[in-house]
Amino acid sequence: MSDLLDPLFGDPEVASAFTAEAQLRAMLEFEVALARALAEVGVIPSAAIEPIARASQASPDPAAIAAGAARAGNLAIPLVEDLTARVAALDPDAARYVHWGATSQDVLDTALVLQLRTAVPIIAGRLAAAAEAAAGLARRHADTVLPGRTWLQHATPVTFGLKAAGWFDASSRVRSRLESASSAALVLQFGGAAGTLAALGERGLEVETALGRCLGLPVPRFPWHAHRDRLADLGCALGVVAGELGKIGRDLALMAQTEVAEIAEAAPGRSSTMPQKRNPLGAVVALAASYRAPGLVATLLAAMPEEHERGIGGWQAEWAALPELVQVAAGAARAMAETLASLVVFPERMRVNLESSGGLIYAEAVATALAAAVGKGRAHALVAAACRQVGPGRHLREVVQQDPEIASRLSAEQLDALFRPESYLGSTKALIDRALSR
Amino acid sequence: MSDLLDPLFGDPEVASAFTAEAQLRAMLEFEVALARALAEVGVIPSAAIEPIARASQASPDPAAIAAGAARAGNLAIPLVEDLTARVAALDPDAARYVHWGATSQDVLDTALVLQLRTAVPIIAGRLAAAAEAAAGLARRHADTVLPGRTWLQHATPVTFGLKAAGWFDASSRVRSRLESASSAALVLQFGGAAGTLAALGERGLEVETALGRCLGLPVPRFPWHAHRDRLADLGCALGVVAGELGKIGRDLALMAQTEVAEIAEAAPGRSSTMPQKRNPLGAVVALAASYRAPGLVATLLAAMPEEHERGIGGWQAEWAALPELVQVAAGAARAMAETLASLVVFPERMRVNLESSGGLIYAEAVATALAAAVGKGRAHALVAAACRQVGPGRHLREVVQQDPEIASRLSAEQLDALFRPESYLGSTKALIDRALSR
């Protein structure tokens, strides 16, 4: 399939952990570690290690492996055959011990874990960078007022720092969650044909321990070939990462709208025909990820009910869905890290927007002040009636001042204060500080 | 991303319509056709056609286009720049007219349509081959009895021909549906920057007509850049194809179980460690597709609510999801066409299975015969009680004969007949004939 869009939507470092070559290399790493572990425990002669290790340096022909997989049903079978032949050319005796005691799924699952072990920290690093950039925006713009918006309508004033603090808080949290799902998921898979390690007789768990040590992977309490909850959980964490990055991207794209113009990306996209265009490219990469991830997560979850000791269809669907999900989340994290770090912010325009609604954004402030005197319900009704009179050339300040019931309760000085954004920010500063203190 | 698994899960012919080169070629085909259409209508000089057509013969460097897309936001922008430079090298004047009046989305959407126009008939052909193979099985095995199974429990006897006729009927139907969704979806997209064709002044619709003719594509009533229902509908049809092929694959995998052993694949998969293994590889390819397709369809549907005249994130998610869905459905269709055409059937084992439950599979037959005398409810209760006495060494035939109430209503001859599968097949033959008559 065309990978022309990988540079746009992916992450080059993560991509390099999921190339065909990287996948085959991870599988060979398993086979070499297996030989070492077997020799260490005394199941196979130590002399077998070196030829197996040496033969594993060679790069198998991806097309041949791919073609072999199409006949055999997975990549491990042709790879093990290829490796065995290479070892045999070096040392026929050592060739007898290639892949000893393991099954295809042991190689495939553990190699995937090795690839993920490379990829997840890169994504976590991008998320940390995005969060750090958001924290910087939160600090710099703690007092930069702009309209808070609910249902895409002006609500009450907020500050851009508050928005950015929310991005920081959530992206820090999804990073932690990704790291803990990753810690839990990235464990050795080693069970042999049906999960009993029978081909290793009584020595299975010893080999398992040694293999885990060789690969630097924890040994789980039970082989997980037929129980995919750890990988599904990691996939979910990636899905939540993509969703949260999509939230940031959505905010940015909305703020970059021509009519809103509160921010711009430093490296916008272009148009093939419209010379003025400065498209919010980073935001769109994150948003595209947030559209793609849910379906991929759903595939991983749907694939969980595997049949007995190895699935028919579900496991195989995972082969495609999980690496793709990794790439999707990685691309979004890269894009948001870059975009937030170089974001262009227009504080003046934020304030202009805040004042653009004829004072309606201060309606809650007025109602709240009034409520102390007339109660919440009555205050809401009075101010709602006043709001309906606001229009071109008629500001809410003016309407409320002319309303006898309101004016009898709120003095002109009080009203002056109520129509200043700074006086209706509540706990904004405290919330930013609390968020950034994590 | 690694494409080592494409030969296993994909279709080589369809894959070749979705390579990077094929995608760029389809885009260049659009640009050449656009030049011809513009010249035909008189918007640009005819002399511009030949240099543009000639420059389009060259193959742009995929890596450069991909890198350009990462900066600009789509593949069309770097491709048009590359093409313009090539044309300029041949004829500077002609270079002025490259991509005239169009926008990136016109190229991208229409190129996708051109790729789909190649791919869909291949998939439809695979489906026709699968259906034909199923029809052959239905004819050959119209009388081959085996257990009908509901909730994975024996129900009443059916024939293998009936099962195969169901596969034929449904796979024919999903093929028709795919073809009609494809006819509806594969239309020209041509709208210019915001869907008004403004850059062509008054000549937009004339150019559109000419362009449709040049490309052999119908002209829709309205440009569809912001309304993705046709593509979503085509994606749905591919999803339904994958689902139905998954159903056939599921039936095959269940019938191939060691304990069932009613069929085997002619080209089974192997194991890296178990010498006896003959895995149902074709079935698993189809099943894997049926796990992957739903999430991809969900992505296409979720992406539909695009923003105004061009989407932010949704459209871009489609770029990945639709080609992948095409490949997934194509691979399943290829696998099922091959598998059904060479299926190994074991009629003796089917009959053995039918008789393996101590006659319980005939319970409904007995109850139905009894119902004429004692009513449906009473018959059901009597036979259910009899069934509970069936066990090793105790056949339902024997139990019912010893039940005074049943024996008083059904003679030994009647019972003999009731315990023959052939006498309880109802409309099986007629249904097969009717299914195959389509």
Add this chain to the structure above:
Amino acid sequence: MSDLLDPLFGDPEVASAFTAEAQLRAMLEFEVALARALAEVGVIPSAAIEPIARASQASPDPAAIAAGAARAGNLAIPLVEDLTARVAALDPDAARYVHWGATSQDVLDTALVLQLRTAVPIIAGRLAAAAEAAAGLARRHADTVLPGRTWLQHATPVTFGLKAAGWFDASSRVRSRLESASSAALVLQFGGAAGTLAALGERGLEVETALGRCLGLPVPRFPWHAHRDRLADLGCALGVVAGELGKIGRDLALMAQTEVAEIAEAAPGRSSTMPQKRNPLGAVVALAASYRAPGLVATLLAAMPEEHERGIGGWQAEWAALPELVQVAAGAARAMAETLASLVVFPERMRVNLESSGGLIYAEAVATALAAAVGKGRAHALVAAACRQVGPGRHLREVVQQDPEIASRLSAEQLDALFRPESYLGSTKALIDRALSR
């Protein structure tokens, strides 16, 4: 589960086709029609019809049926038992023939079809109303200019009539598609225990024909209990409906933004605390549907690979997902029909927005005019450079006039024309007319 939100997100007429009572009623309708069909063909005595029909008038206790279903595994089993008991109270002999020859799935599937036969035309009617309202907007606002927006950035001028014509075109198309999927899907299911109609001996197809006639349902070529493609396809059509309505809802919500303010809903939602709020409620109902439908469609597709003659899990998942999808699509259609029919449009604000970008929206118009003289690439570059000089107090008109190369090619009169939206609408009117002519 709480149904407090049904009035907000659903459609009351469609909801009434999917109440517990309506479902049981549809199932009883099947049982009565079955008795009639059986009697007509002579399988059961005609005298059995009347007691069965009469007993079916009574309303079974939903809680008792629900509790029975929890033990038996489906609703048909307790319902048939309940009905049999009621018939027995009227006429013990007639009770012998209740549910004769059918199986639970025949009742459940056909009853669902009967419910869908009621619901789908209501949804189609809502879609027709929404389309009609969009057509009215398209006609009334064919000349009402506003900014076309791509990537949420101003692109080139369009008219509100063009946007509305797009809504009309697409909503008409998804309605047609829903109707054709419905025609194809709404057919009788009648197969008996395992799809052979064995309990009816040789008379199965005769009874099927009579039953189809009694219920007014077409008889399919083959029973579809194990092949769910028709229902999946109908589900997909509902998903596409929700997606398209979500697109309209998205456009509306974006246009209703405080900073954009081009439209408002006639019956907006409120806030519990902000007196000024007028939330775009109809838009949000449609958008919420577009978020929910993809997952429900994915469930239907994932459920397709059913096991043998009746599924384990997949079929049962469909029981929940399809009625919910119907409600989701219905609510969106109702909301959009109401919202579009009463939409408040602010043409002045549309024009203000169009002019709000310092002329940048005319950049393509200028570049296109210039391209005739200097070629597309050079024109694009020149105008792009000019755009970068636009800012507060500096209009693109002014910049380009001061650019020697541009000014030498385009006279002041030409520039005057280029900065009028009406002169850069291209085929807008023709496209609206063509869309509305369907």
Add this chain to the structure above:
Amino acid sequence: MSDLLDPLFGDPEVASAFTAEAQLRAMLEFEVALARALAEVGVIPSAAIEPIARASQASPDPAAIAAGAARAGNLAIPLVEDLTARVAALDPDAARYVHWGATSQDVLDTALVLQLRTAVPIIAGRLAAAAEAAAGLARRHADTVLPGRTWLQHATPVTFGLKAAGWFDASSRVRSRLESASSAALVLQFGGAAGTLAALGERGLEVETALGRCLGLPVPRFPWHAHRDRLADLGCALGVVAGELGKIGRDLALMAQTEVAEIAEAAPGRSSTMPQKRNPLGAVVALAASYRAPGLVATLLAAMPEEHERGIGGWQAEWAALPELVQVAAGAARAMAETLASLVVFPERMRVNLESSGGLIYAEAVATALAAAVGKGRAHALVAAACRQVGPGRHLREVVQQDPEIASRLSAEQLDALFRPESYLGSTKALIDRALSR
């Protein structure tokens, strides 16, 4: 929508936390706690507490609230109005302080958290019961041999205890994960109109602290109204629960197949027409959940990119999807807890199945033994050739004994041992012990 199937697919205790009444009650609990917190901090008079608390005892009319929500856009608005009126009837002054400082989302989100706080421990309890039942099976059947199956084909011998230990291990893990996602997610939401708590002036965080204490909910670092990652993560955990329970259900349904018959459910489902039927009802409930959950999780993830300070469509989609997901997971947990606790196991049949393949299940054992002498590759080839000669009346034991190369390497005694399942169980016992030690 019909809830006739709730008893079959749901959990009655969890359902009672999600009725209309329970939802309104949770919302009222928030309003009372808010009044207490406000009074404690001194924002409102203490005298207001009692009337608000007393008025909250009354049950609002669900239909009226639902109708109000359809006009206003959420349930909080009509509920607060209803409550305010009730309080006013008791004490007009107190009515002035109802819902003071909060916004609808504060009530709705926190009420949902309160409902989840009730529901999640019930689900966790069901999971613990299912795990305990699995542990019991693992202990009792640690030595009960049966075929291990990969790709639905016999692989090597395992024990039923090993399978059950895998169920125990995974269901324990998904329970832990659910509990930790729940701990993280079930926190107070309190932000006011746009997340600044502006209506409370400087007192926002004090009120927040008091409110959290009143409700027994942790206070998060930052209000989460616009960042849904915690709830999405909890939804994911529920999805993984459903997937794992579906895996157990799939194993059970496959083992219950007529041809396999290794287990039966103690309370099977029935058929409306087939007297012999004993359907695996619990398994199907779990499987149905595993089909429904992925789409619901996808909806939650897709809904994450909310617009600014409150979403349009995404948040509202969550209202339906999350409670439904809770019910789906709860029903599966209930069904598996009941089913595993009362599972009927047929050890004799397991052994019969093991021996049913003419010794092919021992192929790896033979190949492994042979590999020590001739190497892994040669051994695999020799045994694979032998396997191809196995058939009716021809056991692998016989074939290998007659193969000169094999027989020269393995004595009759060795072969005798190799064809006993007990001698090829590898680390089975140790793995069971290790799994159960958690």
